[in-house]
Amino acid sequence: MKTPVKIAVTGAAGQISYSLLFRLASGELLGPDQPMIFHLLETPQALALGALNGVVMELNDCAYPLLHKIVATDDPEVAFKDVDYAFLIGASPRKPGMERKDLLAINAQIFSVQGQALSKVASRDVKVLVTGNPANTNALIAISNAPDLRPENFSAMMMLDHKRATFQLADKCGVLSNDIKNIIIWGNHSAGQYPDLHHAKVKGQDALSLVEWDWFVDKFIPTVQQRGAVVIQAVGRSSAASAANAALNLMRNWVFGTDEGNWISMAVPSDGSYGIEKDLVYSFPVEIKNGEISIVQGLEISDFSREKMRKSEAELKEEREAVKHLL
Numbered sequence: 001m002k003t004p005v006k007i008a009v010t011g012a013a014g015q016i017s018y019s020l021l022f023r024l025a026s027g028e029l030l031g032p033d034q035p036m037i038f039h040l041l042e043t044p045q046a047l048a049l050g051a052l053n054g055v056v057m058e059l060n061d062c063a064y065p066l067l068h069k070i071v072a073t074d075d076p077e078v079a080f081k082d083v084d085y086a087f088l089i090g091a092s093p094r095k096p097g098m099e100r101k102d103l104l105a106i107n108a109q110i111f112s113v114q115g116q117a118l119s120k121v122a123s124r125d126v127k128v129l130v131t132g133n134p135a136n137t138n139a140l141i142a143i144s145n146a147p148d149l150r151p152e153n154f155s156a157m158m159m160l161d162h163k164r165a166t167f168q169l170a171d172k173c174g175v176l177s178n179d180i181k182n183i184i185i186w187g188n189h190s191a192g193q194y195p196d197l198h199h200a201k202v203k204g205q206d207a208l209s210l211v212e213w214d215w216f217v218d219k220f221i222p223t224v225q226q227r228g229a230v231v232i233q234a235v236g237r238s239s240a241a242s243a244a245n246a247a248l249n250l251m252r253n254w255v256f257g258t259d260e261g262n263w264i265s266m267a268v269p270s271d272g273s274y275g276i277e278k279d280l281v282y283s284f285p286v287e288i289k290n291g292e293i294s295i296v297q298g299l300e301i302s303d304f305s306r307e308k309m310r311k312s313e314a315e316l317k318e319e320r321e322a323v324k325h326l327l
């Protein structure tokens with residue numbers, strides 16, 4: 001029997017976590033022979049109301065053989081103690097009419113506290129996936145507050161955008177999502193992100209040779225950019241099951257590596273690739289091997305793409321400026 005790994009999930013009584021925790025416990029992340037211990041973090045209010053306890057009871061009632069123990073707490077230093085994986089989900093979601101950056105004033109502080117706690121007590125190899133919005137800038141805050149971890153320990157979630165884009169292209173071309181490769185989401189998890197098809201393939205053919213340019217510009221890009229807001233309009237709350245699915249899938253890629261010849265989009269600290277300012281948490285196409293993330297190099301960037309990539313970079317700089325007191 002393998003030694004259990006420790007997985008922290010914040011916002012554990014929230015709706016994304018409710019779609020994530022049961023899938024994690026069933027072994028979907030690490031396989032059927034890897035036991036785990038959950039460290040669930042919530043606010044003192046959620047603990048007092050019994051909301052987290054309800055989730056713990058339901059997890060126990062599944063009698064998952066791989067779930068060896070659950071620690072439920074409102075103390076980040078308890079939640080992150082020695083953890084190998086951390087899903088930072090706990091944060092307020094936006095409401096209809098808001099942009100994700102409007103959440104900075106409410107959520108930013110959470111990520112400075114949690115960055116400090118991770119730095120102090122987590123495993124030095126911890127993989128931290130920030131989902132709480134605005135995810136890129138929250139990840140930047142966490143990194144800045146975690147001097148004893150490497151920036152590479154952190155990423156922000158763009159996998160939902162990547163999957164949204166994959167579905168839109170597959171649907172348009174009448175193929176399955178597995179037939180699509182090398183989509184890129186550049187930049188920020190916001191309406192300013194740039195979903196790029198210049199390098200995408202559909203069953204090995206160039207995507208842009210199969211779809212009209214007008215569809216790409218006027219339909220595909222805005223649909224992917226606005227999908228989160230459209231879901232909120234439709235159901236009155238932000239995406240949950242699809243977000244949990246993306247978080248699980250991203251972490252699996254991080255642990256086991258990306259498929260040969262098919263990169264993923266991941267917001268990581270920029271190393272200056274493609275002229276993007278160093279250290280901004282910006283989404284690039286990445287490949288992962290043995291847990292090491294590398295930004296795909298040498299892609300040709302058209303003037304059209306360059307302008308959109310710069311715009312998203314500028315938005316991230318603005319967000320950074322708004323939280324500079326926390327960096």
Ligand code: NAD
Nearest residue numbers: 011013014015016042043090091092093131132133160243
């Ligand atoms: P939710 O309101 O259902 O759950 C959030 C939970 O976080 C609540 O239970 C709350 O008590 C808890 N929480 C708040 N502050 C906390 C703290 N300091 N420590 C621990 N827990 C805390 O929200 P949700 O729908 O689960 O969404 C969570 C976040 O994820 C939101 O910010 C949302 O915008 C974001 N999100 C991001 C993506 C993405 O692709 N990056 C996708 C969907 C949602």
Ligand code: LMR
Nearest residue numbers: 094100133228229238239
């Ligand atoms: C999403 O993309 O669905 C999430 O970021 C939630 C939101 O506010 O759009």
